[in-house]
């Protein structure tokens with residue numbers, strides 16, 4: 606399983622990737638999670654990245670490509686992976702292709718999550734994230750049993766700075782300009798599989814399994 610999850614912010618990539626990575630026994634490589642933990646740890650890379658993230662802009666390609674090149678080379682990624690939030694530009698997609706050629710690997714599918722803009726706005730502004738385990742909740746569609754507390758680990762839930770309405774609009778614009786061109790890029794490679802990303806989470810999960818060639 607070498608799968609890329611592609612879609613706008615709030616499409617449900619992280620929610621689905623966390624479950625499916627466990628089911629498939631492969632690592633979930635989420636660039637956003639990696640950058641946020643680097644920022645929380647106060648590393649130079651994390652602090653640089655945070656300036657872009659808080660504005661809703663993309664972190665420079667060189668930074669993210671270096672990070673992913675290293676991560677994809679780690680032993681646990683040799684048997685497969687789900688990449689979530691990468692690539693986000695054509696330059697990143699070309700860099701990913703290059704890394705895969707160098708390591709003799711190939712992508713199995715690129716799953717595109719199709720979700721309307723109105724739904725994305727609702728999802729992002731109501732999203733809450735666990736500080737400890739990064740599990741994702743939603744105030745309305747997926748609330749935790751106890752307000753503000755993670756069901757899975759008891760950690761504290763918080764709202765990401767970049768999930769405020771104004772920054773969300775920036776991020777959706779950035780997605781349209783810089784990331785949406787990847788749809789044609791992967792369509793031309795014959796890898797693109799589109800999944801309707803609205804509706805119950807388990808129904809979407811089944812559609813993704815099918816799109817990824819996992820018929821169970």
Ligand code: ADP
Pocket residue numbers: 613614615619636637638640657658659661662663664665669689690691692693697767776
């Ligand atoms: P979402 O899940 O809402 O799409 P992410 O957690 O994937 O958001 O990303 C949060 C922020 O991290 C982005 O707005 C961007 O600043 C930065 N980021 C994450 N992945 C990348 C990437 N591949 N290239 C550039 N910036 C990235």
Ligand code: ADP
Pocket residue numbers: 612613614615616617618619620621728729731732733741742743744746747802803804805806809
């Ligand atoms: P992404 O990683 O693509 O940015 P997330 O997985 O973080 O997206 O999901 C964004 C928000 O939408 C979260 O609050 C999550 O709980 C909620 N969400 C995810 N999938 C669905 C769904 N199928 N229906 C309604 N809300 C959802």
Ligand code: ZN
Pocket residue numbers: 735736737738739740755756757758759760
């Ligand atoms: Zn948690």
